Amino acid sequence: MSSTSTAAAPTVEKAGSSGLALPIALFSIPLGLAGLGGAWVAAAELLGASAAPAELAYAASAVVWAAFTGIYVVGAIRRDSGRFKVDLRHPLFGPLTAYIPVIAILLVAxxxxxxxxxxxxxxxxxxxALAINAAALVAHWLSAPLEEDALHPGYFLPVVAGPFIASIGLAAVQDHAAADAVFGVGIYFWLLLGAVITSRLFFGTPLPQPFKPVLSILLSPPGTASLAWFAITGGEIDQLQGAIGAVTLFTLLIQLFFLADYLRLPFSSQHWVFTFPLAVLGNIGVRWSAGLGFDGWEVVAWVVLGISTAAILAILGGTLRDCARYLFGRQR
Known part of the structure; x- marks a missing residue:
């Protein structure tokens, strides 16, 4: 969905040289960082971990989100005042316009x-802002039917993961009635859109190889639903949480069969798509372990969090390496 170039920096330059604003897909970077911060907040609350990793991740997310939003808005105004509208209606990138309000929700929370x-x-x-964005997207999808092959798991972001994240945010500001309400919106569109996207993946043409990382987004609906229900219930594992947890676990099992394909992909900015699902897994791994309270749950929680964090840091390291190579290459 983002450029298939081998580094984030060339991706941005290539987009800019064609008259586009900052590629909306690059907002997966601050989303992944905010997700990592959320996982370490869970560790601080339940495992007695230092608050420093969470604060560092959220601070980095806030800085990158603010910078990217500024670049995106200024670029859209300078190059094309209708750029956001064009992105909103794009069959591949349209759902990704929800990145901006979704990240804002996580930061405010x-x-x-x-x-x-x-x-x-x-x-x-x-x-x-998320509600208006999602409503505009759904209205466009209803009025201008999409080609089936244009559908991808990123369509879950504005109307499924987005409402679940909004539920987490509203619970954080103690508006539990609103949190319950938007949780219901997420469930509705998860059931509605989930069947459509799964049908496309089952019966449509295979996703292009560079787009394989978007399959990891299939973890986001159950993962964010689980976190939202934890926020609403105060960490309780009830029957609904148990059902959502089972769906998450089965979805993770499916992802393991794609692991070899993921590892064969050449590194690119597209790898940031993996980071938010990874962070969500780290977060629910800690919260589920603590909620179940079995013998040795702390070890399991640390292992899950450690794997999640290491994978995200590896993607961050790869991006910084490629950016450095790009910058040094231009100076020569």
């Missing part, structure tokens, strides 16, 4: 204790 009374209003603003 984390910094809510420091924002005081403003946190609730900022959260309402971010959730409203």
């Amino acid at each position: 984390h910094y809510a204790p420091s924002l005081g009374q403003a946190a609730r209003w900022l959260m309402y603003g971010a959730v409203a």
Whole structure:
């Protein structure tokens, strides 16, 4: 879905040279960083881990999100005032426009204790932006039918994972009635869209090899639903949480059969698609282990969190390496 170039920096330059604003797919970077921060918040709360990793990840996410949003908006204004509208209606990139409000929700949720009374209003603003974005997307899909092969798991972002993340954010500002309501929206579209996307993956043409990472997004609906229900219930494992957890576990089992394909992919900025599902797995791994409280649960929680964190840091390291090569190459 993003450029298939071998580094993030060339991807941005290539897009810019063709008259586009910052590629919307690159917002997977601050989303992954915010997700990593959330996993380490769970570790700080339940495993007694230092708060430093969470704060560092969220700070990095906030800086990158603010920079990317500024570049995207300024680039859209300077090059084409209708750029966002074009992206919104794009059959591949359209759903990714939800990155901007979704990341804002995660950041406001984390910094809510420091924002005081403003946190609730900022959260309402971010959730409203997501709702408008999602409604515009659904209206476009209904009025301009898509080619089946254009569908991909990224379509879950605005109307499934987005509402579940909004539910987490609203619970963070103590509006539990609204959190329950938007959780219902996520469930509705998960059932509705899940069947359509699965049908496309089963019976449509195979995804192009560079787009294979988007299959990891199949983990996001059950994973974010699990985290949202933990936020609503205060960490309780009830019957609904058990059902969602089983779906998440089965989806993870399916992903393991793609692992060899993922490892064969040449490294690119597309790998950031993996980071949010990985972070969600680390987060629910900690919360589920603590909720079940079995003997040795702390070890299991640390192992899951460690694997998740190491994979995300490896992707970050690869991106920094390729950016350095690109910058040094241009100076020669």
